[in-house]
Amino acid sequence: MFNHCVEIPSYSSSQVLLLKELDRTLAAVNEAEIAVAREMILLARRVFVTGAGRSGLALKMAAMRLMHLGLVVHVAGEVTAPAIGQGDLLLVASGSGTTAGAVHAAEVARNVQAQVLVLTAAPASKLGQLAQGLIVIPAATKQDHGGVRSEQYSGALFEQSVLLVMDALFQVMWHERGESAEQLWKRHANLE
Numbered sequence: 246m247f248n249h250c251v252e253i254p255s256y257s258s259s260q261v262l263l264l265k266e267l268d269r270t271l272a273a274v275n276e277a278e279i280a281v282a283r284e285m286i287l288l289a290r291r292v293f294v295t296g297a298g299r300s301g302l303a304l305k306m307a308a309m310r311l312m313h314l315g316l317v318v319h320v321a322g323e324v325t326a327p328a329i330g331q332g333d334l335l336l337v338a339s340g341s342g343t344t345a346g347a348v349h350a351a352e353v354a355r356n357v358q359a360q361v362l363v364l365t366a367a368p369a370s371k372l373g374q375l376a377q378g379l380i381v382i383p384a385a386t387k388q389d390h391g392g393v394r395s396e397q398y399s400g401a402l403f404e405q406s407v408l409l410v411m412d413a414l415f416q417v418m419w420h421e422r423g424e425s426a427e428q429l430w431k432r433h434a435n436l437e
């Protein structure tokens with residue numbers, strides 16, 4: 246039940262809140278962890294991405310950009326995704342680090358000697374412990390309703406941060422590869 250005595254924030258104040266939270270959270274992401282993630286992505290034979298709900302959707306956006314860079318990328322669970330194996334990388338996003346599908350996928354990947362790179366707000370979680378590479382995003386997890394790490398609903402700050410962390414990493418890798426936007430554009434889907 247909503248408490249109607251609570252002041253309803255305006256659209257613009259909400260926008261400011263989001264930007265402040267993102268600024269603070271992204272500034273706290275460890276650059277050494279990003280460097281390791283970059284290495285793991287570039288060394289992988291193929292990259293698989295997975296995550297539940299909005300966390301998975303944010304990684305699907307990142308997966309598209311990695312494909313635009315010319316990497317071989319699969320979204321786990323899609324009908325065309327092959328088996329993951331040795332030399333592959335599983336990129337998993339889970340704020341809580343406890344979502345069953347995400348943990349299971351990481352276990353499968355480890356069992357077949359694939360590498361596991363995790364973006365999470367909970368590095369001590371089961372998923373965090375399965376990771377060989379970790380990007381810790383100090384945001385609220387989906388059931389952290391305390392409002393301290395974020396005033397946004399559920400895992401929104403984590404999910405937004407996943408997209409921005411991966412887009413920033415894409416920006417680095419794009420310029421390192423020295424390809425023009427026109428060259429990347431040739432890899433864009435032409436059946437959409």
Ligand SMILES: O=P(O)(O)OC[C@H]1O[C@](O)(CO)[C@@H](O)[C@@H]1O
Pocket residue numbers: 296297298299300301338339340341342343344347386387399400401404
């Ligand atoms: O990031 P987690 O903790 O794995 O949660 C997965 C997803 O579950 C949800 O709560 C519901 O889809 C999303 O907000 C979140 O992205």
